Amino acid sequence: xxxxxxxxxxxxxxxxxxxxxxxxxxxxxxxxxxxxxxxxxxxxxxxxxxxxxxxxxxxxxxxxxxxxxxxxxxxxxxxxxxxxxxxxxxxxxxxxxxxxxxxxxxxxxxxxxxxxxxxxxxxxxxxxxxxxxxxxxxxxxxx
Numbered sequence: 001x002x003x004x005x006x007x008x009x010x011x012x013x014x015x016x017x018x019x020x021x022x023x024x025x026x027x028x029x030x031x032x033x034x035x036x037x038x039x040x041x042x043x044x045x046x047x048x049x050x051x052x053x054x055x056x057x058x059x060x061x062x063x064x065x066x067x068x069x070x071x072x073x074x075x076x077x078x079x080x081x082x083x084x085x086x087x088x089x090x091x092x093x094x095x096x097x098x099x100x101x102x103x104x105x106x107x108x109x110x111x112x113x114x115x116x117x118x119x120x121x122x123x124x125x126x127x128x129x130x131x132x133x134x135x136x137x138x139x140x141x142x143x
Contacts, residue, residue, distance in 0.1 A: 003042040004031070010047055027060070045070070059088075 010023050033041035040061060048056040055075045062069035073087040080086040102109040
């Protein structure tokens with residue numbers, strides 16, 4: 001089956017369900033494949049362009065094939081220099097990047113942390129919000 005490449009912008013303005021429905025609406029327009037593995041249709045949704053020109057894209061289907069799941073990739077970046085090439089960051093890659101940002105400029109990091117915390121407060125349930133905020137603060141104080 002072919003691989004489709006689509007340039008898209010998913011607005012995150014509005015309430016959580018409205019945002020989710022915009023994404024689901026776009027993904028629901030995918031052409032179905034003829035089966036699994038090589039017969040499945042594949043999609044790359046280019047959703048953001050970075051200041052260096054690299055693009056962030058969502059790849060579907062995801063590894064677990066759970067409905068509308070996707071994997072986030074960064075074009076032209078290898079997140080595993082000591083092994084098999086991987087353009088999708090792991091949770092540890094993201095944590096490491098945030099620690100580096102904290103050490104480089106704590107003022108900008110605090111702004112970023114505030115934006116992330118605000119996003120979490122709007123979009124996740126209370127237990128998850130508190131857990132993420134507490135773990136994040138503990139991890140960066142240990143750095």
